[in-house]
Amino acid sequence: MSRDPSEPVIETRDLSKVFGRFTAVDRVSFSIRRGEIFGFLGPNGAGKSTTIRMLCGLLSSSSGTAQVNGHDINREPELIREAIGYMSQKFSLYRDLTVAENIAFFGGIYGLQGARLRDRTATVMTLAGLTGQENHLTGTLSGALQQRLALGCAILHEPPILFLDEPTSGVDPVSRREFWDLIRGLSARGITILVTTHFMDEAEFCDRLGFINAGRLIALDTPARIKTTTGSATLEAAFIKLAT
Amino acid sequence: MKRFFAILKKEFRQIRRDPLSLGLLVFVPAMLLSLYGYALSFDVKHIRIAVLDDDQTPESRSLQDSLFQNPYFDRIATITSPREGAGLLDHGRVRAVLAIPRGYARSLARGEAVNLQVLVDASDANTATTTIGYFDALSDRINRRVRFAALTHAGVTPALQGVVLEPRIWFNPELSSAKFLVPGLIGLLLMLSAVVATSLSIVREKERETMEQIMVSPIRPRELILGKLLPYVLICLVTMSMVLLLGYFLFGVTIRGSFLLLGLTTLLFLFAALGMGVLISTVTRTQQMAFQVAVLASMLPAIILSGFIFPIQNMPVAIQGITYLIIPRYFVEAIRGIILKNASFIDIWPQLLGLLILGLLFNLLATGRTRKTA
Structure with a gap:
């Protein structure tokens, strides 16, 4: 794929999702460049997960358009699925399978096999810091290790785009910090990352932020510029100013 | 195909790691057969x-x-x-x-x-x-x-005895109700375990959110469903053999017909029953709910409307119409024919056709509902 690096990898225009009479996502427009870490920030129920789920093809959109890796989310969801990795806050692994079996399974459903699967397995095991624990049952691992394994499973097929939905909830601060090191490493290799969080300290690690509140995008800029334009010392203060 | 094998392998690994559920799937029907086989009897004696x-x-x-x-x-x-x-x-x-x-x-x-x-x-x-x-x-x-x-x-030697009825009792000469009931019970028990097992296995993934992780992958719904069903086809075949063996040893029910035809009938039946299990899993969210719906939807009609106990021809016409939608109705009649009467394909093809149609219906509905985008 030889594309202009400045060309947006993810782009939405007036993307909306309505559940009955409740508008979960209200005309959200943004674009994300290749290799960028884009943070979606906002309180629970603001519409962060709903937006990600529409971009992943898990949820249909009500109106507006969105493209992921050049493919329309409603017309070519299957092509998008090849190009994305997805990890949610639930670390959706099989707790009754071993580490190696989980990796083999997720590799399998992405069609990986043979040398490539072995190669990717080794890479992911190193990245997740799980080498030597291949035969441990996943359910017996600590929360932080499960989180790393979930991330590893999401990038087995080397997707150019990674969606992380609240990936650090339920993990201790030190592990959260280490996890963000992993994410920055992936970004440095050109992977585009869309991450949602409600931790303001994590937002500082993002290249650009979208503040979302009650389904609306209320700010879209770099962390530094958001703070300057609102005249706030912290992102938290900026958010409160913008949201009220 | 690679993706299908990934699901299949994973499914077998999970089943192997959960011997309790596997045991329940195989031994509960065997236990129920012995229990019901002895308790349910229409023979009026003593x-x-x-x-x-x-x-x-x-x-x-x-x-x-x-x-x-x-x-x-x-x-x-x-x-x-x-x-x-x-x-x-x-x-x-x-x-x-x-x-x-x-x-x-x-x-x-x-x-x-x-x-x-x-x-x-x-x-x-x-x-x-x-x-x-x-x-x-x-x-x-x-x-x-x-x-x-x-x-x-009076001095008359009555030469004529009048009408003398000479019944020749075919297929079940001892008139034992076990012979009639055991094939019906097999249908009932297999229906129960097939529908419950599949619906639970899919809803479990929804409950643990692993389904979502599968849905964001490029896997096709039919690869997913096939991969999840095949292990249960094998387990149900083991259950079937187990129950047939028990039927022979406990109740003297021998299979007079062809094993090949019995196998074909069972496969067609499983196609329909497992499809129904998948369909139930698409409309339920929790394992508890799936279990209740699966038991109600499989067991009740199997007992009441399949002709297992109550002859279908004695039912009101409207109810008879409903029985055409009941999977065990066809299965029970077909295996009764094969086991007791050595029925051939020609004798039971309408039942096999019924199973095929219901199977296609349930599986198409299930695959249609397993859309990847909600």
Whole structure:
């Protein structure tokens, strides 16, 4: 794929999702460049997960358009699925399978096999810091290790785009910090990352932020510029100013 | 195909790691078969009888002898008043009271009509009907003997015996209800375990959110469903063999027909039953709910509407129409044919067609509902 690096990898225009009479996502427009870490920030129920789920093809959109890796989310969801990795806050692994079996399974459903699967397995095991624990049952691992394994499973097929939905909830601060090191490493290799969080300290690690509140995008800029334009010392203060 | 094998392999690994569920799938049907096989019986034997003999003659005693010589009647009490008999019936100690009137022997000898009274407890209509039938046969026998004696006495040698019924009982010569019930039970139990197991296995993934992780992958719904179903097809075939073996060892039910045809019928049945399990999993969210819906949707119709116990031709027309949608209806009839009657493909093709159509229906509905985008 030889594309202009400045060309947006993810782009939405007036993307909306309505559940009955409740508008979960209200005309959200943004674009994300290749290799960028884009943070979606906002309180629970603001519409962060709903937006990600529409971009992943898990949820249909009500109106507006969105493209992921050049493919329309409603017309070519299957092509998008090849190009994305997805990890949610639930670390959706099989707790009754071993580490190696989980990796083999997720590799399998992405069609990986043979040398490539072995190669990717080794890479992911190193990245997740799980080498030597291949035969441990996943359910017996600590929360932080499960989180790393979930991330590893999401990038087995080397997707150019990674969606992380609240990936650090339920993990201790030190592990959260280490996890963000992993994410920055992936970004440095050109992977585009869309991450949602409600931790303001994590937002500082993002290249650009979208503040979302009650389904609306209320700010879209770099962390530094958001703070300057609102005249706030912290992102938290900026958010409160913008949201009220 | 690679993706299908990934699902298949994972499914087997999870099943292997959960021997309890596997054991339940295989052994619960076996246990239920032995339980139901013994408890469910339509054979009416050992009917408890009280006798009121007001005649006390050799003839009245000979009547009683012929009554209690067979295993159908047991003498529980010999009573002396009708009130006593009513009491025994009221308390359920006996199912029937036979009253032989004073003058029974005399009237018989004179060629007069004798009223032989039988009080029958008909709270169980089935047993009552059978009891009356046995008594009917008994009085016929007595009448024949009396007429024969009278004619001989009059110097006529009755050359003609009239109509003599000669029943030849096919397929189940001992008239044992186990032979009729066991194939039906197999259908019921297999239906139950197939539908419950598949619906649970899919809803479990929804509950643990692993389904979402599968849905964001490029896997196709049919690869997913096939990969999840195939292991259960194999398990259900093991269950089927187990239940057939038990049917043979415990109830003497042998398979008279072709094993190949039995296998084909079972596969078609599983195609339909597992499709129904998947369909249930698409409309339920929790394992608990899926379990309840699966039990209700598989077991109740299998008992009531499949012809397993209640003959379909005796149902009201509207209900008969509904039975066409019941998977075990076709399966029970087909395997009864194969197991008891050595039925051939020609005999049971309508049932096989029914299973195929229902299978296609359920699987198309299920695959259609397993859309990847909500």
